Amino acid sequence: MGAVTSMDEENLVRRIADGDRGAFDELYRRTSPWLAVRLRRRCADVEIVAEVMQETYLAVWRAAAAFAGASVGGSAVGWVWTIAARRLVDALRRRAREAQLPLAALPALAAPAAEDEVLDAVLGDAMGTALRRLSPDLRQVLQAMVLDGLTVRETAVLLGVPEGTVKTRARRARIALREALS
Amino acid sequence: MKIATLIRLRRRIRPATSDHVTAAVLERYATGGAGIRADALWAVEAHLEWCASCRERLGEAVARRSPETMSLLALVQAKLATEVARSPRMRVRRLPRRVSRWTPPGLWPRLAMTLLVLAAAVGLDLADNSRLLPSLVLLVAPVAPLLGVAGVWSAGIDPAHELVVASPRAGLYMVLRRTLAVLVVVIPTLAVAGWLAGASPARWLLPCLAFTGGALALGELIGLRWAAGALALAWTAGVITPSVLAARTPLLLEPASLPYWAGLIAVIAVALVLRRDAYTGLRSETWFVR
Secondary structure: OOOHHHOOHHHHHHHHHOOOHHHHHHHHHHHHHHHHHHHHOOOOOHHHHHHHHHHHHHHHHHHHHHOOHHHHOOOHHHHHHHHHHHHHHHHHHHHHHHOOOOOOOOOOOOOOOHHHHHHHHOOOHHHHHHHHHOOHHHHHHHHHHHHOOOOHHHHHHHHOOOHHHHHHHHHHHHHHHHHHHO | OOHHHHHHHHHHHHHHHOOOOOHHHHHHHHOOOOOOOHHHHHHHHHHHHHOHHHHHHHHHHHHHHOHHHHHHHHHHHHHHHHHHHHOOOOOOOOOOHHHHHHOOOOHHHHHHHHHHHHHHHHHHHHHOOOOOOOOHHHHHHHHOOHHHHHOOOOOOOOOOHHHHHHOOOOOHHHHHHHHHHHHHHHHHHHHHHHHHHOOOHHHHHHHHHHHHHHHHHHHHHHOHHHHHHHHHHHHHHHHHHHHHHHOOOOHHHOHHHHHHHHHHHHHHHHHHHHOHHHHHOOOOOOOOOO
Protein backbone atom coordinates (compact mmCIF):
# COMPACT_ATOMS: atom_id res chain seq x y z
CA MET A 1 0.00 0.00 0.00
CA GLY A 2 1.65 3.20 -1.14
CA ALA A 3 1.16 6.41 0.78
CA VAL A 4 -2.01 8.10 -0.38
CA THR A 5 -0.47 11.52 0.11
CA SER A 6 1.90 11.06 -2.82
CA MET A 7 -0.69 9.80 -5.28
CA ASP A 8 -2.32 11.81 -8.01
CA GLU A 9 -6.08 12.18 -8.04
CA GLU A 10 -6.65 9.49 -10.66
CA ASN A 11 -4.88 6.94 -8.50
CA LEU A 12 -6.83 8.10 -5.49
CA VAL A 13 -10.10 7.48 -7.29
CA ARG A 14 -8.89 4.04 -8.27
CA ARG A 15 -8.08 3.31 -4.63
CA ILE A 16 -11.47 4.63 -3.59
CA ALA A 17 -12.98 2.19 -6.05
CA ASP A 18 -11.32 -0.54 -4.01
CA GLY A 19 -12.96 0.84 -0.87
CA ASP A 20 -9.98 2.69 0.56
CA ARG A 21 -11.27 5.19 3.12
CA GLY A 22 -7.83 6.80 3.48
CA ALA A 23 -7.76 7.60 -0.22
CA PHE A 24 -11.25 9.06 0.02
CA ASP A 25 -10.27 11.32 2.91
CA GLU A 26 -7.18 12.42 1.04
CA LEU A 27 -9.21 13.23 -2.07
CA TYR A 28 -11.62 15.19 0.08
CA ARG A 29 -8.80 17.09 1.73
CA ARG A 30 -7.27 17.98 -1.61
CA THR A 31 -10.31 18.85 -3.68
CA SER A 32 -13.00 20.02 -1.25
CA PRO A 33 -11.75 23.60 -0.77
CA TRP A 34 -11.54 24.07 -4.50
CA LEU A 35 -14.95 22.54 -5.06
CA ALA A 36 -16.54 24.56 -2.26
CA VAL A 37 -15.14 27.83 -3.59
CA ARG A 38 -16.14 27.05 -7.13
CA LEU A 39 -19.65 26.07 -6.13
CA ARG A 40 -20.06 29.08 -3.91
CA ARG A 41 -19.19 31.32 -6.79
CA ARG A 42 -22.14 29.82 -8.61
CA CYS A 43 -24.64 29.56 -5.82
CA ALA A 44 -24.90 31.98 -2.94
CA ASP A 45 -26.88 29.67 -0.69
CA VAL A 46 -24.44 27.91 1.65
CA GLU A 47 -26.99 25.27 2.52
CA ILE A 48 -27.34 24.20 -1.09
CA VAL A 49 -23.59 24.17 -1.54
CA ALA A 50 -23.19 21.94 1.51
CA GLU A 51 -25.89 19.62 0.23
CA VAL A 52 -24.34 19.48 -3.23
CA MET A 53 -20.89 18.78 -1.83
CA GLN A 54 -22.17 16.00 0.35
CA GLU A 55 -24.00 14.40 -2.53
CA THR A 56 -21.02 14.79 -4.81
CA TYR A 57 -18.54 13.11 -2.51
CA LEU A 58 -21.01 10.42 -1.64
CA ALA A 59 -21.39 9.77 -5.36
CA VAL A 60 -17.62 9.68 -5.71
CA TRP A 61 -17.43 7.13 -2.92
CA ARG A 62 -20.18 4.98 -4.35
CA ALA A 63 -19.37 5.18 -8.00
CA ALA A 64 -15.60 5.47 -8.06
CA ALA A 65 -15.51 2.14 -9.85
CA ALA A 66 -17.36 3.71 -12.75
CA PHE A 67 -14.66 6.31 -13.30
CA ALA A 68 -13.02 5.21 -16.52
CA GLY A 69 -11.25 8.51 -16.97
CA ALA A 70 -7.65 7.61 -16.38
CA SER A 71 -7.64 5.11 -19.21
CA VAL A 72 -9.17 7.55 -21.65
CA GLY A 73 -7.12 10.55 -20.60
CA GLY A 74 -9.76 12.23 -18.45
CA SER A 75 -8.94 13.88 -15.15
CA ALA A 76 -10.42 12.75 -11.87
CA VAL A 77 -10.87 16.35 -10.77
CA GLY A 78 -12.80 17.13 -13.92
CA TRP A 79 -14.94 14.09 -13.19
CA VAL A 80 -15.65 15.35 -9.67
CA TRP A 81 -16.63 18.72 -11.09
CA THR A 82 -18.94 17.13 -13.63
CA ILE A 83 -20.75 15.34 -10.82
CA ALA A 84 -20.89 18.48 -8.71
CA ALA A 85 -22.19 20.67 -11.53
CA ARG A 86 -24.98 18.21 -12.28
CA ARG A 87 -25.86 17.91 -8.61
CA LEU A 88 -25.94 21.67 -8.28
CA VAL A 89 -28.38 21.94 -11.14
CA ASP A 90 -30.48 19.16 -9.62
CA ALA A 91 -30.51 20.91 -6.26
CA LEU A 92 -31.52 24.20 -7.83
CA ARG A 93 -34.27 22.46 -9.75
CA ARG A 94 -35.54 20.86 -6.54
CA ARG A 95 -35.53 24.17 -4.75
CA ALA A 96 -37.29 25.86 -7.60
CA ARG A 97 -40.01 23.25 -7.37
CA GLU A 98 -40.32 23.50 -3.62
CA ALA A 99 -40.28 27.25 -3.34
CA GLN A 100 -40.57 30.16 -5.65
CA LEU A 101 -37.22 31.71 -4.80
CA PRO A 102 -34.72 31.43 -7.63
CA LEU A 103 -31.48 30.87 -5.82
CA ALA A 104 -29.01 30.96 -8.62
CA ALA A 105 -26.93 33.88 -7.57
CA LEU A 106 -25.18 35.50 -10.43
CA PRO A 107 -21.43 35.50 -10.10
CA ALA A 108 -20.12 38.81 -8.95
CA LEU A 109 -19.52 41.11 -11.83
CA ALA A 110 -15.93 41.72 -12.51
CA ALA A 111 -14.43 45.03 -11.59
CA PRO A 112 -11.00 45.39 -13.18
CA ALA A 113 -8.19 45.33 -10.65
CA ALA A 114 -4.58 46.34 -10.94
CA GLU A 115 -3.17 42.96 -10.00
CA ASP A 116 -4.81 41.36 -12.98
CA GLU A 117 -2.09 42.42 -15.32
CA VAL A 118 -0.16 39.40 -14.09
CA LEU A 119 -2.82 37.26 -15.63
CA ASP A 120 -2.82 38.96 -18.97
CA ALA A 121 -0.67 36.25 -20.43
CA VAL A 122 -2.84 33.49 -19.08
CA LEU A 123 -5.44 33.52 -21.77
CA GLY A 124 -4.49 34.17 -25.32
CA ASP A 125 -4.68 37.90 -25.87
CA ALA A 126 -7.40 37.83 -28.48
CA MET A 127 -9.42 35.35 -26.43
CA GLY A 128 -9.04 37.36 -23.24
CA THR A 129 -10.07 40.58 -24.88
CA ALA A 130 -13.00 38.93 -26.54
CA LEU A 131 -14.19 37.45 -23.26
CA ARG A 132 -13.79 40.73 -21.45
CA ARG A 133 -15.81 42.56 -24.06
CA LEU A 134 -18.70 40.16 -23.86
CA SER A 135 -21.59 41.45 -21.85
CA PRO A 136 -21.92 39.72 -18.44
CA ASP A 137 -25.11 37.96 -19.55
CA LEU A 138 -23.44 36.34 -22.49
CA ARG A 139 -20.32 35.53 -20.48
CA GLN A 140 -22.29 33.73 -17.81
CA VAL A 141 -23.92 31.52 -20.40
CA LEU A 142 -20.59 30.81 -22.01
CA GLN A 143 -19.03 30.08 -18.67
CA ALA A 144 -21.74 27.63 -17.69
CA MET A 145 -21.64 25.84 -21.00
CA VAL A 146 -17.95 25.83 -21.83
CA LEU A 147 -16.15 25.98 -18.50
CA ASP A 148 -18.65 24.06 -16.42
CA GLY A 149 -19.71 21.76 -19.20
CA LEU A 150 -23.43 22.10 -18.70
CA THR A 151 -26.14 21.62 -21.29
CA VAL A 152 -28.53 24.33 -22.41
CA ARG A 153 -31.24 23.06 -20.09
CA GLU A 154 -28.90 22.85 -17.10
CA THR A 155 -27.53 26.30 -17.83
CA ALA A 156 -31.06 27.62 -17.84
CA VAL A 157 -31.66 26.17 -14.38
CA LEU A 158 -28.36 27.42 -13.02
CA LEU A 159 -28.83 30.95 -14.25
CA GLY A 160 -32.55 31.02 -13.71
CA VAL A 161 -33.45 32.11 -17.23
CA PRO A 162 -35.55 30.37 -19.89
CA GLU A 163 -33.90 27.88 -22.20
CA GLY A 164 -34.60 29.98 -25.24
CA THR A 165 -32.73 32.87 -23.69
CA VAL A 166 -29.76 30.63 -23.00
CA LYS A 167 -29.72 29.51 -26.61
CA THR A 168 -29.96 33.05 -27.93
CA ARG A 169 -27.22 34.24 -25.61
CA ALA A 170 -24.97 31.33 -26.48
CA ARG A 171 -25.45 32.12 -30.12
CA ARG A 172 -24.73 35.78 -29.64
CA ALA A 173 -21.67 34.97 -27.56
CA ARG A 174 -20.40 32.62 -30.20
CA ILE A 175 -20.85 35.19 -32.93
CA ALA A 176 -19.14 37.85 -30.84
CA LEU A 177 -16.22 35.54 -30.06
CA ARG A 178 -15.87 34.46 -33.63
CA GLU A 179 -15.72 38.07 -34.76
CA ALA A 180 -13.18 38.91 -32.10
CA LEU A 181 -11.00 35.92 -32.84
CA SER A 182 -10.98 36.13 -36.60
CA MET B 1 -23.96 26.41 -29.28
CA LYS B 2 -22.34 23.86 -31.49
CA ILE B 3 -20.38 21.14 -29.78
CA ALA B 4 -17.42 21.68 -32.08
CA THR B 5 -17.25 25.30 -30.98
CA LEU B 6 -17.31 24.26 -27.35
CA ILE B 7 -14.47 21.83 -27.90
CA ARG B 8 -12.47 24.44 -29.75
CA LEU B 9 -13.01 26.89 -26.90
CA ARG B 10 -11.94 24.29 -24.35
CA ARG B 11 -8.80 23.60 -26.33
CA ARG B 12 -8.03 27.25 -26.38
CA ILE B 13 -8.27 27.39 -22.64
CA ARG B 14 -6.13 24.43 -21.82
CA PRO B 15 -2.71 25.18 -23.28
CA ALA B 16 -2.81 28.66 -21.84
CA THR B 17 -2.95 27.42 -18.27
CA SER B 18 0.73 26.79 -17.72
CA ASP B 19 1.28 29.85 -15.54
CA HIS B 20 0.27 29.39 -11.95
CA VAL B 21 -2.23 31.65 -10.30
CA THR B 22 -0.76 34.41 -8.14
CA ALA B 23 -1.37 34.36 -4.40
CA ALA B 24 -3.34 37.62 -4.48
CA VAL B 25 -5.75 36.43 -7.15
CA LEU B 26 -6.06 33.07 -5.43
CA GLU B 27 -7.07 34.75 -2.17
CA ARG B 28 -9.61 36.89 -3.88
CA TYR B 29 -10.96 33.87 -5.66
CA ALA B 30 -11.12 31.93 -2.39
CA THR B 31 -13.13 34.60 -0.60
CA GLY B 32 -15.58 34.76 -3.47
CA GLY B 33 -14.93 38.44 -3.79
CA ALA B 34 -15.32 40.45 -6.91
CA GLY B 35 -12.39 42.12 -8.54
CA ILE B 36 -11.10 39.38 -10.77
CA ARG B 37 -11.53 40.35 -14.36
CA ALA B 38 -13.83 38.05 -16.31
CA ASP B 39 -11.24 36.52 -18.56
CA ALA B 40 -8.81 36.10 -15.68
CA LEU B 41 -11.49 34.41 -13.61
CA TRP B 42 -12.13 32.10 -16.49
CA ALA B 43 -8.45 31.27 -16.75
CA VAL B 44 -8.17 30.70 -13.01
CA GLU B 45 -11.04 28.25 -12.98
CA ALA B 46 -9.74 26.37 -15.98
CA HIS B 47 -6.29 26.28 -14.47
CA LEU B 48 -7.44 25.03 -11.09
CA GLU B 49 -9.09 22.07 -12.70
CA TRP B 50 -5.76 20.96 -14.09
CA CYS B 51 -3.21 22.08 -11.54
CA ALA B 52 -2.93 20.16 -8.28
CA SER B 53 -0.44 22.54 -6.69
CA CYS B 54 -2.66 25.57 -7.25
CA ARG B 55 -5.57 23.65 -5.75
CA GLU B 56 -3.38 22.95 -2.75
CA ARG B 57 -2.57 26.65 -2.47
CA LEU B 58 -6.22 27.50 -2.86
CA GLY B 59 -6.91 25.21 0.08
CA GLU B 60 -4.42 27.15 2.16
CA ALA B 61 -5.92 30.44 1.05
CA VAL B 62 -9.36 29.23 2.05
CA ALA B 63 -8.05 28.15 5.45
CA ARG B 64 -6.52 31.60 5.97
CA ARG B 65 -9.18 33.84 4.61
CA SER B 66 -12.54 32.18 4.52
CA PRO B 67 -13.68 30.75 7.87
CA GLU B 68 -17.18 30.41 6.48
CA THR B 69 -16.05 27.99 3.80
CA MET B 70 -13.93 26.15 6.35
CA SER B 71 -16.91 25.56 8.60
CA LEU B 72 -18.88 24.42 5.55
CA LEU B 73 -16.13 21.93 4.74
CA ALA B 74 -16.01 20.64 8.29
CA LEU B 75 -19.77 20.24 8.33
CA VAL B 76 -19.82 18.33 5.07
CA GLN B 77 -16.95 16.14 6.20
CA ALA B 78 -18.71 15.27 9.43
CA LYS B 79 -21.88 14.35 7.56
CA LEU B 80 -19.94 12.36 5.01
CA ALA B 81 -18.20 10.34 7.68
CA THR B 82 -21.46 8.81 8.83
CA GLU B 83 -22.99 8.56 5.36
CA VAL B 84 -19.97 6.90 3.81
CA ALA B 85 -19.80 4.31 6.57
CA ARG B 86 -23.28 3.03 5.85
CA SER B 87 -23.72 3.74 2.16
CA PRO B 88 -23.80 0.81 -0.23
CA ARG B 89 -21.08 0.78 -2.80
CA MET B 90 -21.43 0.30 -6.48
CA ARG B 91 -19.85 -2.80 -7.86
CA VAL B 92 -19.05 -2.35 -11.50
CA ARG B 93 -16.97 -5.37 -12.09
CA ARG B 94 -19.39 -6.37 -14.79
CA LEU B 95 -17.10 -8.07 -17.22
CA PRO B 96 -13.42 -7.87 -17.83
CA ARG B 97 -12.73 -5.26 -20.48
CA ARG B 98 -11.44 -7.80 -22.96
CA VAL B 99 -14.63 -9.82 -22.81
CA SER B 100 -16.98 -6.86 -22.96
CA ARG B 101 -15.21 -5.54 -26.05
CA TRP B 102 -16.18 -8.68 -27.91
CA THR B 103 -19.69 -9.33 -26.74
CA PRO B 104 -22.71 -7.67 -28.25
CA PRO B 105 -24.96 -5.82 -25.77
CA GLY B 106 -27.62 -7.80 -24.00
CA LEU B 107 -25.95 -11.06 -24.89
CA TRP B 108 -26.25 -12.85 -21.58
CA PRO B 109 -30.02 -13.19 -21.37
CA ARG B 110 -30.06 -14.42 -24.95
CA LEU B 111 -27.35 -16.94 -24.30
CA ALA B 112 -29.08 -18.09 -21.16
CA MET B 113 -32.27 -18.65 -23.13
CA THR B 114 -30.36 -20.58 -25.80
CA LEU B 115 -28.74 -22.77 -23.17
CA LEU B 116 -32.11 -23.37 -21.58
CA VAL B 117 -33.62 -24.48 -24.90
CA LEU B 118 -30.70 -26.81 -25.53
CA ALA B 119 -30.97 -28.22 -22.03
CA ALA B 120 -34.65 -28.89 -22.62
CA ALA B 121 -33.84 -30.60 -25.92
CA VAL B 122 -31.23 -32.77 -24.22
CA GLY B 123 -33.70 -33.62 -21.49
CA LEU B 124 -36.34 -34.67 -24.01
CA ASP B 125 -33.81 -36.69 -25.98
CA LEU B 126 -32.66 -38.51 -22.88
CA ALA B 127 -36.22 -39.13 -21.74
CA ASP B 128 -37.05 -40.58 -25.14
CA ASN B 129 -35.38 -43.92 -24.49
CA SER B 130 -37.02 -45.88 -27.25
CA ARG B 131 -35.90 -43.33 -29.90
CA LEU B 132 -39.36 -42.68 -31.18
CA LEU B 133 -38.49 -39.14 -32.22
CA PRO B 134 -35.47 -37.84 -34.08
CA SER B 135 -32.91 -36.19 -31.80
CA LEU B 136 -34.26 -32.79 -30.83
CA VAL B 137 -30.77 -31.49 -30.17
CA LEU B 138 -29.92 -32.29 -33.75
CA LEU B 139 -33.06 -30.60 -35.01
CA VAL B 140 -32.55 -27.45 -32.95
CA ALA B 141 -28.79 -27.21 -33.44
CA PRO B 142 -28.80 -25.38 -36.81
CA VAL B 143 -30.85 -22.49 -35.46
CA ALA B 144 -29.42 -22.46 -31.95
CA PRO B 145 -27.04 -19.50 -32.49
CA LEU B 146 -29.73 -17.36 -34.12
CA LEU B 147 -31.14 -15.99 -30.88
CA GLY B 148 -27.72 -14.65 -29.98
CA VAL B 149 -26.93 -13.57 -33.53
CA ALA B 150 -30.14 -11.54 -33.73
CA GLY B 151 -28.77 -9.27 -31.00
CA VAL B 152 -25.44 -8.70 -32.66
CA TRP B 153 -26.39 -5.69 -34.75
CA SER B 154 -29.71 -4.20 -33.89
CA ALA B 155 -30.93 -0.76 -33.02
CA GLY B 156 -33.83 -2.21 -31.08
CA ILE B 157 -31.60 -4.06 -28.65
CA ASP B 158 -28.57 -1.83 -28.34
CA PRO B 159 -29.35 1.68 -27.05
CA ALA B 160 -25.94 2.80 -28.28
CA HIS B 161 -26.43 1.35 -31.72
CA GLU B 162 -26.23 4.68 -33.53
CA LEU B 163 -22.94 5.43 -31.83
CA VAL B 164 -21.62 1.99 -32.67
CA VAL B 165 -22.59 2.40 -36.30
CA ALA B 166 -20.80 5.74 -36.39
CA SER B 167 -17.61 4.27 -34.97
CA PRO B 168 -14.66 3.59 -37.28
CA ARG B 169 -14.81 -0.12 -36.63
CA ALA B 170 -18.45 -0.48 -37.54
CA GLY B 171 -19.18 -2.81 -40.39
CA LEU B 172 -18.94 -6.44 -41.26
CA TYR B 173 -15.77 -6.82 -39.22
CA MET B 174 -17.52 -5.90 -35.99
CA VAL B 175 -20.58 -7.97 -36.85
CA LEU B 176 -18.41 -11.02 -37.43
CA ARG B 177 -16.49 -10.38 -34.26
CA ARG B 178 -19.63 -10.26 -32.19
CA THR B 179 -21.03 -13.29 -33.99
CA LEU B 180 -17.87 -15.13 -33.09
CA ALA B 181 -18.46 -14.23 -29.44
CA VAL B 182 -21.88 -15.86 -29.71
CA LEU B 183 -20.57 -18.95 -31.46
CA VAL B 184 -17.76 -19.40 -28.95
CA VAL B 185 -20.40 -20.07 -26.33
CA VAL B 186 -23.07 -21.79 -28.39
CA ILE B 187 -20.95 -24.28 -30.38
CA PRO B 188 -19.20 -25.90 -27.38
CA THR B 189 -22.55 -26.11 -25.61
CA LEU B 190 -24.03 -27.77 -28.68
CA ALA B 191 -21.10 -30.17 -28.75
CA VAL B 192 -21.75 -31.19 -25.16
CA ALA B 193 -25.51 -31.43 -25.74
CA GLY B 194 -24.95 -33.43 -28.92
CA TRP B 195 -22.60 -35.77 -27.14
CA LEU B 196 -25.19 -36.35 -24.43
CA ALA B 197 -27.98 -36.89 -26.93
CA GLY B 198 -25.90 -38.83 -29.41
CA ALA B 199 -25.90 -36.25 -32.21
CA SER B 200 -22.52 -36.03 -33.84
CA PRO B 201 -21.12 -32.55 -34.60
CA ALA B 202 -20.43 -33.68 -38.14
CA ARG B 203 -24.15 -33.63 -38.78
CA TRP B 204 -25.08 -30.24 -37.34
CA LEU B 205 -21.94 -28.09 -37.44
CA LEU B 206 -22.18 -27.11 -41.12
CA PRO B 207 -25.94 -26.39 -41.01
CA CYS B 208 -25.35 -24.37 -37.89
CA LEU B 209 -22.68 -22.24 -39.57
CA ALA B 210 -24.81 -21.94 -42.69
CA PHE B 211 -27.72 -20.58 -40.70
CA THR B 212 -25.50 -18.17 -38.82
CA GLY B 213 -23.92 -16.89 -42.02
CA GLY B 214 -27.28 -16.93 -43.74
CA ALA B 215 -28.79 -14.73 -41.06
CA LEU B 216 -25.93 -12.26 -41.43
CA ALA B 217 -26.28 -12.22 -45.22
CA LEU B 218 -30.04 -11.89 -45.14
CA GLY B 219 -29.63 -9.29 -42.44
CA GLU B 220 -27.84 -7.10 -44.95
CA LEU B 221 -31.11 -6.95 -46.83
CA ILE B 222 -33.81 -6.85 -44.19
CA GLY B 223 -32.04 -6.20 -40.88
CA LEU B 224 -30.40 -8.80 -38.72
CA ARG B 225 -33.21 -9.22 -36.25
CA TRP B 226 -35.78 -9.87 -38.94
CA ALA B 227 -33.40 -12.15 -40.80
CA ALA B 228 -32.64 -14.31 -37.78
CA GLY B 229 -36.31 -14.49 -36.89
CA ALA B 230 -37.34 -15.41 -40.44
CA LEU B 231 -34.74 -18.16 -40.74
CA ALA B 232 -35.54 -19.64 -37.35
CA LEU B 233 -39.23 -19.59 -38.17
CA ALA B 234 -38.68 -21.16 -41.57
CA TRP B 235 -36.56 -23.95 -40.08
CA THR B 236 -39.06 -24.58 -37.31
CA ALA B 237 -42.02 -24.68 -39.64
CA GLY B 238 -40.32 -26.38 -42.55
CA VAL B 239 -38.10 -28.94 -40.86
CA ILE B 240 -38.51 -29.33 -37.10
CA THR B 241 -42.30 -29.63 -37.07
CA PRO B 242 -42.62 -32.11 -39.97
CA SER B 243 -39.76 -34.18 -38.57
CA VAL B 244 -41.31 -34.40 -35.16
CA LEU B 245 -44.73 -35.19 -36.64
CA ALA B 246 -43.34 -37.81 -38.97
CA ALA B 247 -40.90 -39.06 -36.33
CA ARG B 248 -37.90 -39.33 -38.63
CA THR B 249 -34.64 -37.46 -39.04
CA PRO B 250 -34.88 -35.01 -41.93
CA LEU B 251 -32.86 -35.62 -45.01
CA LEU B 252 -31.25 -32.22 -44.65
CA LEU B 253 -29.43 -33.37 -41.53
CA GLU B 254 -28.19 -36.66 -42.93
CA PRO B 255 -24.46 -36.86 -43.65
CA ALA B 256 -25.28 -37.19 -47.33
CA SER B 257 -26.40 -33.57 -47.56
CA LEU B 258 -23.22 -32.12 -46.06
CA PRO B 259 -21.67 -31.16 -49.42
CA TYR B 260 -24.73 -29.06 -50.19
CA TRP B 261 -24.41 -27.27 -46.87
CA ALA B 262 -20.75 -26.60 -47.61
CA GLY B 263 -21.68 -25.20 -51.01
CA LEU B 264 -24.37 -23.04 -49.42
CA ILE B 265 -21.86 -21.66 -46.93
CA ALA B 266 -19.55 -20.67 -49.76
CA VAL B 267 -22.37 -18.85 -51.56
CA ILE B 268 -23.39 -17.14 -48.34
CA ALA B 269 -19.84 -16.02 -47.66
CA VAL B 270 -19.61 -14.42 -51.09
CA ALA B 271 -22.97 -12.69 -50.67
CA LEU B 272 -21.97 -11.51 -47.21
CA VAL B 273 -18.80 -9.88 -48.46
CA LEU B 274 -20.39 -8.40 -51.57
CA ARG B 275 -22.97 -6.46 -49.60
CA ARG B 276 -20.83 -5.74 -46.54
CA ASP B 277 -21.51 -2.00 -46.72
CA ALA B 278 -25.00 -2.67 -45.41
CA TYR B 279 -23.47 -2.92 -41.95
CA THR B 280 -21.82 0.49 -42.03
CA GLY B 281 -24.99 2.54 -42.26
CA LEU B 282 -28.01 3.09 -40.13
CA ARG B 283 -31.05 1.10 -41.08
CA SER B 284 -34.15 3.01 -40.17
CA GLU B 285 -36.60 0.30 -41.11
CA THR B 286 -36.63 -2.80 -43.22
CA TRP B 287 -37.72 -2.61 -46.83
CA PHE B 288 -41.07 -4.16 -46.06
CA VAL B 289 -41.83 -2.21 -42.88
CA ARG B 290 -41.48 1.39 -43.80
